[in-house]
Amino acid sequence: MEHKKKVAFYTLGCKLNFSETSTIARDFQKEGFDRVDFEEIADIYVINTCSVTENADKQFKQIVKKAMKRNDKAFVAAVGCYAQLKPEELAAVDGVDLVLGATEKFKITDYINDLSKNDMGQVHSCEIEEADFYVGSYSIGDRTRAFLKVQDGCDYKCTYCTIPLARGISRSDALENVLKNATEISQQGIKEIVLTGVNIGDYGKGEFGNKKHEHTFLDLVKALDAVHGIERLRISSIEPNLLKNETIEFVAQSRTFVPHFHIPLQSGSNDVLKRMKRRYLREVYTDRVQKIREVMPHACIGVDVIVGFPGETDEHFLETYHFLNDLDISYLHVFTYSERDNTEAADMPEVVPMNVRNKRSKMLRGLSVKKRRAFYESQMGTLRTVLFEGENKEGYIYGFTENYVKVKTPWDPALVNTLHNIKLTHIDEEGSMRMEFVNNYVV
Template structure:
């Protein structure tokens, strides 16, 4: 009788793509994959270390697994497992901890799935995480996350990702195209490009530090893959999002009008403390260029509040900068101290209640920005890709420019692209629509 394995993923789209690849390797070796809420023989938790909450949630998830099956084997993998393996191994119920390189060879570390008295650790030095493992996530999603790059050479003072994932390195262009074709052949209609720093694509493609290809080369090559309906660029650094890429996306029928561009602060003083590689003037230029080339483009922004040294004046500078920018929504992160980062040793610690207050203010601004963007789209024709989940009697989907829509549940719509006319915003902040006859080409 085959063993059952369940997976839980914390953190970013990159983690989801890697979880899916690891899961496929285990299924290929005879495991049955089940939902994490079900009883399984083994639970694999892919961890994140970006925020304090992700650390805390790990313990909760381990308890959930133990509740489903107290005798189950529990493995922790991912970024937190690389940074603090001994800490995870000491959590009650954890049997195995695998670091940045070991996680892709999880089967080599499994014997009979019997519980260990203490978590067993296999974690390399992060300097050894210098090779690339391609991955992509599909399954219960109508879109796939395709990993094209891993690691980061930047030295942002608040970030642990280079410590957890190693140096910047890229998949080969030929392998990216092969994976994209595989995804397309499975009937998936949208691919989201993901990585730690995808604008750095091409570095380390063949195990060396020079760029064999650029991010623009990648975009152009993917644009020609047969059968892909939509390609979406996930988070990309503003200094690496070049005008040529924006112009190409503006002309492309496959790349959708949506960018997510980290800002982190609207204060040049803080950007320098964070060791970001741009200032607000360059960021403003990027937004202006996008809106000039693609007026209906959706633009998301990452921002950190409560960074050491952030005064009321700095915060208001960020607030007004974002308020004046023609952007569509925010992802707001409340700064949390991370071990082994420069920022953790900086002066000017912002009290947590102040961090939380500032975070609420920016989240409220995000609601306002998203509402304004949605209102600008009312009355317009868009295409929507419907997702596979029945949420309280409704099916949801996203337009090409990332407007979230809803309509009464209809299983025939799952993974379908339909032409629609956006009509009104409901009480949940989602958009209702009218279907356009199928004679109108999507």
């Protein structure tokens, strides 16, 4: 009997990429392939690329090299955002056989009838205008929580961002399909679903970029809250101008949505926000944070911020620093600005020197440590629910509370993927929260 062909995957970038890799992997399994770990010998290696990460091309080359080391006869395919933006560049990398753009990545199994190596990678990319249809996806079997894609693409024109060029216009999954996927996930025994997309607050735009919203993001949240079998739902990242009071109020009293928001700010200076063509000013951001704190004082609020954007003076940066320092938030994701081809910002004057960018980045990372510590301290002594992860890390098992406090306790395999009521007791030297079980009560 002919041996089953083996396929391995490597995912760079965001939760959305993880959900799409998982869906592509299931397609391979339906075609009779065995999925193996990327560290193993495979017949095909699929790399899902990202355009946001620094040195995306360098990272990609290293991953291809790893695959070739394991099996120099393996077929290597590149999909994802970087494959859409710079297909020829990826195709020229030694060892790459196939590069698929945004419209083709979900048809990958149609392209690999012949697994013989090519001298030069074949490119099947598209004009991004053609990416006007929606392919639903979710990740499962990779971790304790599942990433459920509900939306793709973006209609915003932020001056630093290539995502609209890589993923096309904003479009959404049909509500009934999202609910069907959520039900499938819950039937696999997964306890937490994270909603993901490029701009999920824009949920509801039709499949062909139809500007009319069939449903709103609030409709989606309410419908998911009623799905039987889901223990926890988490909103990944949502624009401040699209996070409405009604949604915040609903989350506060919902059955399954957890009190955790991740809201991109990008800059605390209105001058810089205008140069970035963001769709709000800092006052809107303050309102969002205050509203969350009013109805969910214990909520975790994460913030994305970019430092070193063209034209960001020392004064602008200090404005951002003080704005964040005074704001009741829980942690920061800090990005050092880096130029991207075909973006407006790449041609802007007043470029900030790299050493200044790095210094500012370091300052905000320090602020993030301080903010997280203060948030954890505010949670000491409270009763929470923790969902434990699946890994034994040096004799400990880790988990996250509903409001995203990272908890650790001695390793016990029986705790994997289970929810428990706990009391948060103290913070250890590595910054993790320690806990005690309450009545050992399993939720």
